[in-house]
Amino acid sequence: MSTQPVNRGTILIVDDTPANLRVLVDYLPQQGFKVLVARSGEQALEQVRHAHPDLILLDVVMPGLDGFETCRRLKADPRTREIPIIFMTALSDTSDKIRGFEAGAVDYVLKPFKHEEILARVTTHLTLRQLQATLRETNDHLEQRVIERTAELERVLEEVEDLKNRLQAENVYLQEEIRLEHHNFREIVGSSPALLKVLEQVETVARSNSTVLVLGETGTGKELIARAIHDRSRRRDRPLVKVNCTAIAGGLVESELFGHVKGAFTGAVNRRVGRFELADGGTIFLDEIGELPPEAQVKLLRVLQEREFEPVGSSKTYQVDVRVVAATNRDLDAEVREGRFRSDLYYRLNVLPLELPPLRERLQDIAALVNFFLQRFSRDLGKEIRGVGRGTMDRLLSYHWPGNIRELKNLVERAAVLATGPILVFGDGAPLSPATTAKRTEEAEGRLIEASLERSAGVIEGPHGAAKMLGLNPNTLRSRMKRLGVKRTGRDPATK
DSSP states (O other): OOOOOOOOOEEEEEOSOHHHHHHHHHHHHHTTOEEEEESSHHHHHHHHHHHOOSEEEEESOOSSSOHHHHHHHHHHSTTTTTSOEEEEESOOOHHHHHHHHHHTOSEEEESSOOHHHHHHHHHHHHHHHHHHHHHHHHHHHHHHHHHHHHHHHHHHHHHHHHHHHHHHHHHHHHHHHHHHHTTSOOOOOOOOHHHHHHHHHHHHHHTSOSOEEEEOOTTSOHHHHHHHHHHTSTTTTSOEEEEEGGGSOGGGHHHHHHOBOTTSSTTOOSOBOOHHHHTTTSEEEEETGGGOOHHHHHHHHHHHHHSEEOOBTOOOOEEOOOEEEEEESSOHHHHHHTTSSOHHHHHHHTTEEEEOOOGGGOGGGHHHHHHHHHHHHHHHHTOOOOEEOHHHHHHHHHOOOTTHHHHHHHHHHHHHHHOOSSEEOOOTTOOOOHHHHHHHHHHHHHHHHHHHHHHTTTOOSSTTSHHHHHTOOHHHHHHHHHHHTOOOOSOOGGGO
């Protein structure tokens, strides 16, 4: 059974002498080569563009274009430049050989031909060309791999840089938290029914991932409630990131919340990790949410709906898993009606509303709060202050506390700094006299009842009645309304 000879390559023979052609055309195919023939330089230039041989055997002396000029033209054409050319010559002069190499030839053979020499030189240069092609292919592959690996490394380095920036930002934030911890307390002090009701709600809402809106006057401890919700949630091992919306300059709100890329605006010399990215996996507390400008409200709404955002100056979308706890001392219902707060954002925030009672509705907690603050300031000041006199405590209990717990804390701190004995006594700047305080307390209570009646459309009883809002028995509310001279609108079925 005969086997087909292996094709070792295609060779173009360019010679105008029939005898030379006959020798090569008979011998080279026997060695496994495919042979093409051209009888002139012009014919060779035409044929090589279509045949694409692997090697050319080129006679030097030919009519018309000689071998030197034919070689120069082949080497000048990018399509044929890489084909190895071996001159066939009977010229033995060294200068002719040099001319051949200068024209671009890689080798030469002398006439009359010796089969062994022809085969050796053809095989050598075809092998060299094959190795060069393999080397080029390998280099191209390696260059492509280098490009791909470089792009991959750049991407990894960018991710590492992002992670480093985030860890640095988180580290700075946690260091600030530790530093501030000395000046802020986490404990919620008190046992009044109003406070216990709030803490019961905290235990309930903490178990979910829904958004919480904490409502209450200034100084009632909204941040402490946010901390309590976070500490009792499944996110307790991740950061609670706090943002005071009133403390951020108007043009930097989006950068603070969502971060920015380098060059996003004048002065953005580095990438900044925003608070939402920093809080990923944890909780973000947006204090004074009612102060958020309209453009930031739109972006916040998107985060709440889609759980994604783009930093300022970037088109890259970041996915985040953040639980939002917001707080305000404003009436967001009224803000929505006035067009200052987006209604769709309000509905997204108001999933789990939680209203904190003012201190004037927690009077029985004042003694415990005073003792708590006294212990802290006594330790910080290195003083031994055992308590307050009965008369002083009566004055504290009769005050209406417009600044709530924050005002009480500041008052106790000031008195502790000025104290000269073991019993705390308030001097100038202390709360108002009981008579004035009682009057102001009644006025505040009357305004609170009027606001509740307005919200309930004059209804006192029932799940949406004013009594339920105030945490009072309906008969007790009617009695207080009568005593304070509060009139109601609408109709209450119980008083027909």
